[in-house]
Amino acid sequence: MSLGTRDERHLGRAIELACRSRQNGNHPFGSLLVAPDGAVVLEAENTVLTERDCTGHAELNLVRAAGARLRPGELRRHTLYASTEPCAMCTAAAYWAGVGRIVYALGAETLRKLVPDDDGSATLALSCREVLARGRRKVEVSGPHLEREASAVHDGYW
16 A cells, blocks of 8 residues: 555654654654644654553553543544554554554564564564454554654664
């Protein structure tokens, strides 16, 4: 699937947020929420380490903020952009929040190759598409895209 200019720009910003997250002492993951008109509504970084919260993933932080800011049902027309394919927890949260579309850069399979087995990071080998396939509501998914750019954020981290 080809990536449009708007999607590419927003994925680039998600990657920038992942860089910022890493600079702020967290895992290198970033996410943003975009309205149907292309306007950025919210941005979020990973806060797992600084907040000492294993659920502080960028996408989950974004979904929490969106739930506090937007009316129920509004998210169906919004797109969640992520520097890396959302994990099962974040995908489920986006689904339950009502997000209509997810676009991600680095695929989970590629990330698993970057993170050493002895790192201690708990991962589930479950793609966001697999999680969403179990739901009753369709969520559009596009990715991976810009994997070279997105994997560069992880260089030397793990």
